[in-house]
Amino acid sequence: MPTVVLGGGIAGLSAAYYLREAAPIVIEATSRLGGWIHTNKRPSGTLFELGPRTIRPAGVPGANTLNLIEDLNLEQKVRPISRDHPAAKNRMIFAKGKLHLLPNSLSGLFQTKAPFSKPLAACAWTDFRAKRKISTDESSFDFIKRRFGEDVAEYAISPMLCGICAGSAKEISAKMLFRSLFEAEQKHGSVFKGLLKEALSAEKKAANADQPGKLATRAKTERWSIYSLENGLETLPLTMAQKLRESKVEFKLNDPCVQIKFNSDSVRLSLRSGTSIEGETLISALPASSLAPLLTEQHPQLSRALSEQNCATVAVVNVQFKGNLIKEPGFGFLVPPIEQKPLLGVIYDSVCFPCPSGDTVFTAMMGGHWFHPQFTGKSPQELASVAVRGIQDILGITQEPVDVNSVILQDCIPQYTVGHYERLDEIDNYVEKNRLPLYLVGSSYRGIGINDVIMSAKLAVDKIKRQSSD
Numbered sequence: 001m002p003t004v005v006l007g008g009g010i011a012g013l014s015a016a017y018y019l020r021e022a023a024p025i026v027i028e029a030t031s032r033l034g035g036w037i038h039t040n041k042r043p044s045g046t047l048f049e050l051g052p053r054t055i056r057p058a059g060v061p062g063a064n065t066l067n068l069i070e071d072l073n074l075e076q077k078v079r080p081i082s083r084d085h086p087a088a089k090n091r092m093i094f095a096k097g098k099l100h101l102l103p104n105s106l107s108g109l110f111q112t113k114a115p116f117s118k119p120l121a122a123c124a125w126t127d128f129r130a131k132r133k134i135s136t137d138e139s140s141f142d143f144i145k146r147r148f149g150e151d152v153a154e155y156a157i158s159p160m161l162c163g164i165c166a167g168s169a170k171e172i173s174a175k176m177l178f179r180s181l182f183e184a185e186q187k188h189g190s191v192f193k194g195l196l197k198e199a200l201s202a203e204k205k206a207a208n209a210d211q212p213g214k215l216a217t218r219a220k221t222e223r224w225s226i227y228s229l230e231n232g233l234e235t236l237p238l239t240m241a242q243k244l245r246e247s248k249v250e251f252k253l254n255d256p257c258v259q260i261k262f263n264s265d266s267v268r269l270s271l272r273s274g275t276s277i278e279g280e281t282l283i284s285a286l287p288a289s290s291l292a293p294l295l296t297e298q299h300p301q302l303s304r305a306l307s308e309q310n311c312a313t314v315a316v317v318n319v320q321f322k323g324n325l326i327k328e329p330g331f332g333f334l335v336p337p338i339e340q341k342p343l344l345g346v347i348y349d350s351v352c353f354p355c356p357s358g359d360t361v362f363t364a365m366m367g368g369h370w371f372h373p374q375f376t377g378k379s380p381q382e383l384a385s386v387a388v389r390g391i392q393d394i395l396g397i398t399q400e401p402v403d404v405n406s407v408i409l410q411d412c413i414p415q416y417t418v419g420h421y422e423r424l425d426e427i428d429n430y431v432e433k434n435r436l437p438l439y440l441v442g443s444s445y446r447g448i449g450i451n452d453v454i455m456s457a458k459l460a461v462d463k464i465k466r467q468s469s470d
């Protein structure tokens, strides 16, 4: 019996790719593969990315993605941005009516730069003096405020979390971004005291990873900060799908799963069309909240635990203006939630990847944790006007755009709220105790970035292969 992969986004495709020799079946509810990775080529030739647009090469998961890209023969299509490129160095926040460049050098950390009221390096002193608070988890905002001060929580961490998960730092678990810092405080009483130990354990982790391939080594030597692919990031899932088809992997598209039942040594999936599929093992690459209702009848407790996760909805508006309008090149800017603006942030796409026409391309992101009630019921066109006006106001642009595309990405980013990792333990324990042949991969669990998601698929497939050879 085959392994069944549920979901044809990047997590499902990666799982199927790592498992391709065992001929898995991939089930996807829609007619499209690739999930949130979606590149829209405009009639002018400009690329609008509707979802993620770049990947980081750093760390073990970063090297793993580069190994995969090399395996897919996509090396020639990689478009890297080095660490000294303005898009890698210059990150801004819009606060108190102005754009502010975040410090990008050691000396910058020792200067008082607006909107901060003291040099960021002074945080080390705040951390040394702050009392330890014993807890299993707390919000990112509370953790950073306690250890480094309110300024840093409000103007550095809150916008950063908008840029990563479009979420509120007041709700997102401190362990999502600051796990090692959080644990350093719990163990050593101060974050800085624990940093040395963290560096040592990072080396140990790296020692356990697969060997970096040629491309990952090149990324290190050439000091890449981020990269994309020729014709946009969708080249990655499209190439994977093509290779999977060549490997005779079976796809069932346009047929959502409506129920999952586990038997003693197999799993049966009922699809909306009435088809039923039997497999030995199930890899679910669906968001936890979409998997939950499929398990309600047979495993209500597991279903309840999975359904506790919320996802944020993001409006993504791509905008093209004639000519070069960017005075200060950079990655773009983020807007701290305390500013109460409709924009979460704006990416300067054409700084990273210039338009052949010399035009300026921006992507505005809106909503996220604050989508409802602010934008409830608004059409993509209405949201496009809000975004265009926001960009024009902040950047002092008087001309109208030559091209705009607006989409609402419904429930696209899982929110790792306080208690997320404890809930994951509960889910894992349930699956193990009930000996379910179920593997959970994708952005709902242990990392929302593309690298994390691909890595989750690799780890699940490695485990399946180990178990079947035992």
Ligand SMILES: C=Cc1c2[nH]c(c1C)Cc1[nH]c(c(CCC(=O)O)c1C)Cc1[nH]c(c(C)c1CCC(=O)O)Cc1[nH]c(c(C)c1C=C)C2
Residues within 6 Å of the ligand: 036, 050, 051, 052, 053, 054, 055, 056, 162, 163, 164, 165, 166, 314, 316, 332, 333, 334, 344, 345, 346, 347, 365, 366, 368, 409, 412, 413, 448, 449, 450, 451
């Ligand atoms: C649809 C909106 C998304 C927002 N965050 C993500 C998406 C898909 C996912 C994400 N973005 C970043 C990370 C961190 C790790 C990484 O892989 O780089 C993750 C998991 C960082 C990031 N944030 C923005 C960009 C362009 C990037 C680089 C990676 C990528 O292309 O997604 C900008 C940005 N993202 C969001 C907002 C609100 C925003 C604002 C300018 C939400």
